[in-house]
Amino acid sequence: MQLGMIGLGRMGNGMTERLREHDHDVRTYDPKVESRTASSLEELKAQLEPPRAFWMMVPAGQITEDVFKDLLKLADEGDTIVDGGNSNFHDSQRRFGEAGAKRLHFIDAGVSGGIWGLEVGFCLMVGGDAEPVKRLEPIFQALAPKDGYAHVGPSGAGHFVKMIHNGIEYGLMQSYAEGFEIMEHSEFPLDLEQISGIWRYGSVVRSWLLELLHTAFEEHGGNLDDIAPYVEDSGEGRWTIHEAMLEDVPVPVITAALYARFASRQDESYAAKITAALRNEFGGHAVKSE
Amino acid sequence: MQLGMIGLGRMGNGMTERLREHDHDVRTYDPKVESRTASSLEELKAQLEPPRAFWMMVPAGQITEDVFKDLLKLADEGDTIVDGGNSNFHDSQRRFGEAGAKRLHFIDAGVSGGIWGLEVGFCLMVGGDAEPVKRLEPIFQALAPKDGYAHVGPSGAGHFVKMIHNGIEYGLMQSYAEGFEIMEHSEFPLDLEQISGIWRYGSVVRSWLLELLHTAFEEHGGNLDDIAPYVEDSGEGRWTIHEAMLEDVPVPVITAALYARFASRQDESYAAKITAALRNEFGGHAVKSE
Numbered sequence: 208m209q210l211g212m213i214g215l216g217r218m219g220n221g222m223t224e225r226l227r228e229h230d231h232d233v234r235t236y237d238p239k240v241e242s243r244t245a246s247s248l249e250e251l252k253a254q255l256e257p258p259r260a261f262w263m264m265v266p267a268g269q270i271t272e273d274v275f276k277d278l279l280k281l282a283d284e285g286d287t288i289v290d291g292g293n294s295n296f297h298d299s300q301r302r303f304g305e306a307g308a309k310r311l312h313f314i315d316a317g318v319s320g321g322i323w324g325l326e327v328g329f330c331l332m333v334g335g336d337a338e339p340v341k342r343l344e345p346i347f348q349a350l351a352p353k354d355g356y357a358h359v360g361p362s363g364a365g366h367f368v369k370m371i372h373n374g375i376e377y378g379l380m381q382s383y384a385e386g387f388e389i390m391e392h393s394e395f396p397l398d399l400e401q402i403s404g405i406w407r408y409g410s411v412v413r414s415w416l417l418e419l420l421h422t423a424f425e426e427h428g429g430n431l432d433d434i435a436p437y438v439e440d441s442g443e444g445r446w447t448i449h450e451a452m453l454e455d456v457p458v459p460v461i462t463a464a465l466y467a468r469f470a471s472r473q474d475e476s477y478a479a480k481i482t483a484a485l486r487n488e489f490g491g492h493a494v495k496s497e
Numbered sequence: 498m499q500l501g502m503i504g505l506g507r508m509g510n511g512m513t514e515r516l517r518e519h520d521h522d523v524r525t526y527d528p529k530v531e532s533r534t535a536s537s538l539e540e541l542k543a544q545l546e547p548p549r550a551f552w553m554m555v556p557a558g559q560i561t562e563d564v565f566k567d568l569l570k571l572a573d574e575g576d577t578i579v580d581g582g583n584s585n586f587h588d589s590q591r592r593f594g595e596a597g598a599k600r601l602h603f604i605d606a607g608v609s610g611g612i613w614g615l616e617v618g619f620c621l622m623v624g625g626d627a628e629p630v631k632r633l634e635p636i637f638q639a640l641a642p643k644d645g646y647a648h649v650g651p652s653g654a655g656h657f658v659k660m661i662h663n664g665i666e667y668g669l670m671q672s673y674a675e676g677f678e679i680m681e682h683s684e685f686p687l688d689l690e691q692i693s694g695i696w697r698y699g700s701v702v703r704s705w706l707l708e709l710l711h712t713a714f715e716e717h718g719g720n721l722d723d724i725a726p727y728v729e730d731s732g733e734g735r736w737t738i739h740e741a742m743l744e745d746v747p748v749p750v751i752t753a754a755l756y757a758r759f760a761s762r763q764d765e766s767y768a769a770k771i772t773a774a775l776r777n778e779f780g781g782h783a784v785k786s787e
Contacts, residue, residue, distance in 0.1 A: 319696075319699065319700040319701050319702070320699045320700065320701065321701060324699060327699050328698065328699040329699055330695055330696060330698060330699040330700035330703075331695070332692070332695065334685075351695075351698070351699060352698040352699040353698065354694065354695065354697070354698050355695050355697075355698030355699040355700070356695060357688075357691050357692070357694070357695045359685075359687060359688070359691065359692060360685045360686060360687055361685065363685070364685040364687065367680075367683060367685055368680065368685075368687065368692055371676045371677075371679055371680055372676070372696065372700060372701070372702055373701075374675075374676055374679070375672050375673055375675070375676035375702050376701050376702050377672075378668060378669075378671065378672025378673075378675065378676075378750060379668075379669055379672050379673075379702060379704070381668065381749075381750045382665050382667075382668025382669050382672060382750050382751065382754075383665055383668075383669075385664075385665070385668065385741070385746070385747075385748040385749075385750055385751050386661045386662070386664055386665035386668075386737070386751070387661075388746050388748075389661055389664070389737065389740055389741050389744060389746050389748065390657075390658065390661050392744040392745075392746050393657060393740070393744065395624075395649075395650045395651065395653070395654040395657055395658075396650060397649060397650055397654065397658065398647075398649070401647050401649065402622070402647070402649060402658055404644065404647070405620055405621070405622065405641075405644065405645050405646060405647045406609075406620060406662065407644070407645075408618065408620060408641065408642040408643065408644050408645030409609065409610045409614060409617050409618040409619050409620035409641060409642040409645040410609040410610065410620035410645070410662060410705075411609050411610065411611060411662070411666050411705065411706065412609070412662055412665050412666050412669060412704075412705075412706075413620075413704065413705045414669070414702075414703065414704030414705065414706070414707075415700075415701065415702075415703045415704065416701065416702075416704070417704075447676070447679065450679055450683070451675070451679050454679060454682040454683065455682075456675070456678050456679050456682050457675075457757075458675040458678075458679065459671075459675075459753035459756070459757060460668060460671045460672050460675055460750050460753045460754055460757070461672065461675050461676070463749035463750045463753050464672075464750055466749070467747075467749060467750070
């Protein structure tokens with residue numbers, strides 16, 4: 208079927224390619240990418256037959272909001288806007304309402320799989336009304352691996368589930384990270400590439416993230432010498448913890464994993480200075496000077 | 498080749514079966530299991546040709562120590578004792594020394610895979626001297642899936658790596674647990690069996706533990722109604738954290754995961770009583786009476 212893909216970054220490009228491999232007719236727009244089929248949203252609209260489906264695959268935040276607002280003006284009654292980015296589910300619920308007021312459909316699609324999705328398929332968590340979701344199912348089925356797609360609930364549910372998915376991801380990554388750091392510091396001369404390698408087969412901790420870690424050790428060596436210990440976050444961990452607070456659910460591991468990322472980005476920890484100063488005050492313990 | 502398996506619980510039995518499928522000649526002893534080939538350690542010894550290999554697959558702690566001491570008396574120079582249980586690596590290093598003093602070999606083999614190992618193979622992390630490890634490699638190769646075995650280092654390294662493996666496992670499990678609890682409490686009527694199901698395919702959080710969680714939801718339903726929220730630990734998480742403290746490595750996630758298990762076992766939290774009492778004292782906040 209037809210789809211208008213907006214955004215041809217790594218994700219949008221991979222998804223377009225995968226959809227075309229499944230014989231879908233994907234028209235594309237990206238202000239900066241030559242391979243696009245349309246040089247404007249208006250032209251993209253003209254290339255699609257109604258009822259149209261526009262898939263936004265652009266960074267969450269202001270860019271998503273801008274494209275959404277443009278589509279809101281541009282689209283005709285009965286058209287569907289899909290947001291495949293990592294938008295906050297509250298924003299998606301609001302956009303669902305704004306789209307509905309113009310008799311447009313809005314679908315929030317959580318997409319996991321990263322740059323590997325083209326090869327193995329993207330896990331898809333979809334939220335929205337039954338009718339447009341059902342209509343676009345050939346698209347979702349083509350993007351996802353077998354059994355890797357579900358309509359998980361009403362508007363917002365897709366991005367909510369994707370948010371939790373990413374919160375879990377923070378905890379999983381930090382779990383491996385801590386274990387490997389203990390091994391790196393240990394009394395044994397361990398080969399961490401070898402250990403991550405054998406754990407991929409038959410162990411309880413085998414996972415896709417572990418496979419990626421093994422690949423990273425292969426590429427960068429066991430010391431990861433050329434990788435700085437600096438970890439960004441793109442917000443979904445924070446939202447997960449915020450949601451946990453709204454629900455009174457204790458999430459110590461996901462929280463600690465986010466804080467470990469914050470700590471990784473500090474040139475110096477003011478809290479550490481405070482603690483050092485206090486040890487000096489009450490116990491006369493030496494402080495290091497800067 | 499020949500092997501004497503001591504302990505025919507779920508693990509020892511599965512390993513015996515897998516080794517026999519690979520045409521190894523496994524003789525067995527367990528005081529309580531009828532299918533054994535020998536009714537005593539002495540008889541087991543008599544059934545094996547020197548240099549013998551005894552594989553202890555018994556619970557870590559006193560039972561392992563008792564069996565080890567019996568083997569120390571019984572075994573002949575050149576024989577090898579393998580400990581496949583979850584012993585503390587310090588104990589394994591000590592046993593290596595005690596065995597060496599009697600000209601016996603000692604190998605610490607970390608085994609992962611649980612009750613599924615018979616089918617897919619057991620991930621094997623082996624520590625010890627090169628000569629006996631090399632000699633027993635046909636056994637290790639048969640137990641492990643392809644590429645799932647390595648000689649990771651000298652005596653103690655096998656159980657050290659297995660300890661870290663289990664520490665990571667604590668963090669991974671708690672990460673999933675927290676994410677699913679937020680979803681369980683959320684405003685959306687989510688089908689957690691469905692979500693764990695699609696995450697198995699193409700998502701970044703796919704793993705064997707997630708597959709097991711999906712199976713658990715299939716068996717017990719999304720509310721896990723018949724499962725009590727009570728989680729034991731068998732010590733490897735504690736040892737991991739202890740080791741991190743010896744190395745000055747911060748492991749907030751693995752620590753929080755262990756503490757979540759402690760909390761799960763408390764009928765009542767004395768700390769919660771303290772905090773409630775203090776809120777009452779300074780702010781007049783109401784306390785619940787017991």
